[in-house]
Amino acid sequence: MMDELLAHCGVDSAIELIQYNLDVDELNDLLEELIANDQSGIVRDLCEEIAKQSYNWVDWERLQSDAEDAAYQRLRDMEE
Numbered sequence: 001m002m003d004e005l006l007a008h009c010g011v012d013s014a015i016e017l018i019q020y021n022l023d024v025d026e027l028n029d030l031l032e033e034l035i036a037n038d039q040s041g042i043v044r045d046l047c048e049e050i051a052k053q054s055y056n057w058v059d060w061e062r063l064q065s066d067a068e069d070a071a072y073q074r075l076r077d078m079e080e
Contacts, residue, residue, distance in 0.1 A: 002014070011017045022030065035043050051057035 006012065006014065006017060009017055011020070018030070019027070038044075048057075048059070
């Protein structure tokens with residue numbers, strides 16, 4: 001159905017249709033709504049990547065957890 005709709009409108013993708021027909025304020029409102037309702041984790045991942053690259057953020061909890069997991073795995077490997 002979506003392919004048929006896009007073809008009828010003369011565009012190749014939903015992003016093309018949306019960008020062509022919404023102004024900047026409407027696009028910002030759409031982005032705000034999509035971010036607020038994100039269930040996939042994409043927004044969290046994007047924010048984490050921005051924080052790492054632009055603000056030198058470090059996820060100390062993840063580092064600690066990874067270190068504990070690695071130590072536990074080494075212990076298990078030694079027991080085998």
